[in-house]
Amino acid sequence: MFQTKSLIAAICVSASMAIAGPAAAQNQRPPAAVTVVTMQPQAVTLTSTLPGRVQASAEAEVRPQVNGIITERLFREGAEVAEGDALYQIDRATYEAALAQAEAAVTQARVQLDLAGTEAERVRELQSRNVASQQALDDALSARDAAAAALQVAEAQRRVAEIELERTTIRARLSGEIGLSRTSPGALVTASQADPLAVIRDIDPVHVDVTQSAADLLRWRRGHTAEALGGADLEVTLTLADGSAYEHSGTLTAAEPQVDPQTGVVVLRMEFDNPEGLLLPGMYVQVEMPTQKMEGVFLTPQEGVMRDRRGRPIAWVVNAENMVEERTLTVLQDRGADWVVSEGLKAGDRMIVAGFQKTGPGATVAPEERQPAEAGN
Numbered sequence: 001m002f003q004t005k006s007l008i009a010a011i012c013v014s015a016s017m018a019i020a021g022p023a024a025a026q027n028q029r030p031p032a033a034v035t036v037v038t039m040q041p042q043a044v045t046l047t048s049t050l051p052g053r054v055q056a057s058a059e060a061e062v063r064p065q066v067n068g069i070i071t072e073r074l075f076r077e078g079a080e081v082a083e084g085d086a087l088y089q090i091d092r093a094t095y096e097a098a099l100a101q102a103e104a105a106v107t108q109a110r111v112q113l114d115l116a117g118t119e120a121e122r123v124r125e126l127q128s129r130n131v132a133s134q135q136a137l138d139d140a141l142s143a144r145d146a147a148a149a150a151l152q153v154a155e156a157q158r159r160v161a162e163i164e165l166e167r168t169t170i171r172a173r174l175s176g177e178i179g180l181s182r183t184s185p186g187a188l189v190t191a192s193q194a195d196p197l198a199v200i201r202d203i204d205p206v207h208v209d210v211t212q213s214a215a216d217l218l219r220w221r222r223g224h225t226a227e228a229l230g231g232a233d234l235e236v237t238l239t240l241a242d243g244s245a246y247e248h249s250g251t252l253t254a255a256e257p258q259v260d261p262q263t264g265v266v267v268l269r270m271e272f273d274n275p276e277g278l279l280l281p282g283m284y285v286q287v288e289m290p291t292q293k294m295e296g297v298f299l300t301p302q303e304g305v306m307r308d309r310r311g312r313p314i315a316w317v318v319n320a321e322n323m324v325e326e327r328t329l330t331v332l333q334d335r336g337a338d339w340v341v342s343e344g345l346k347a348g349d350r351m352i353v354a355g356f357q358k359t360g361p362g363a364t365v366a367p368e369e370r371q372p373a374e375a376g377n
Contacts, residue, residue, distance in 0.1 A: 034355030052210030054283040060174035061196035090168040102158035109154040116147035176202035211265040239286040299338040304353035
């Protein structure tokens, strides 16, 4: 009987130890490993993303200045042309004949001037001997002056004929890239016609016109942006339509001194170098423009920022006792793979960026600093 009771007691003790074993093991489980990034304040220039369109820095429409038939096109479509290059040739025959006629008129007017001058001298001699009257001398001098004026008119008409003959060769008024020809040899063109024969555009550099709300522009100007930036880089960067970054930076050159009454926006103009010709007029782009320089803000990895039930941005921070704390953040904007945070963090805070599933606020963790290689991944 005694042996039976001892056996039962031994079995109960063994069962109790078997039940208590896992609970004790669970209480002794090591802290969860998490990856952290130590936060340090820094100066960050805030930017504003503005949509815009690429514009040629200069544009010239090629139009004829005289009437005639196009006899030849002298350029290759899409090629680079220099100012003064011949582009089209208009039939010269009519204008050559007009110039010859004008030159003949000049010769005739010069002969008439010589005759009038000789006559005026003859009458002057006669009048000095009281053979001719003063009226005759006045008439002779008047005829001489009229002949001189007629010569000037003839010379001016000859110059007009020379200019019109020169204009039968249509030349480039701008250095740049010429587009498609909108006419062909054999076509009749007229002076200052509405439709251009071709368009020349200077696309190095190019202008990018963007729109900004009037409220943002007021805040930008009222805050004396150049001073607020504290000497920060005032250059602007460009994002292309495919999402890639344009390798050349640009500068803000001008602002339209007028607000669109319908949209409430102002047009700003940026200038970008375009040596490879990658930017073409009409292309849609986005410009990152600096707006303000902030001191003492934090660049926090986006993977370490979550949202609470109210949609507010939060982060988990490991304190000095390796316990997890929850912080509510004030996010100003994004910067690449980071958020720009102005409130909610302090220097030296270790923000959790990986291992959220294993822990929570109030739990003890084993933090491990993230290496730069991991940040790149």
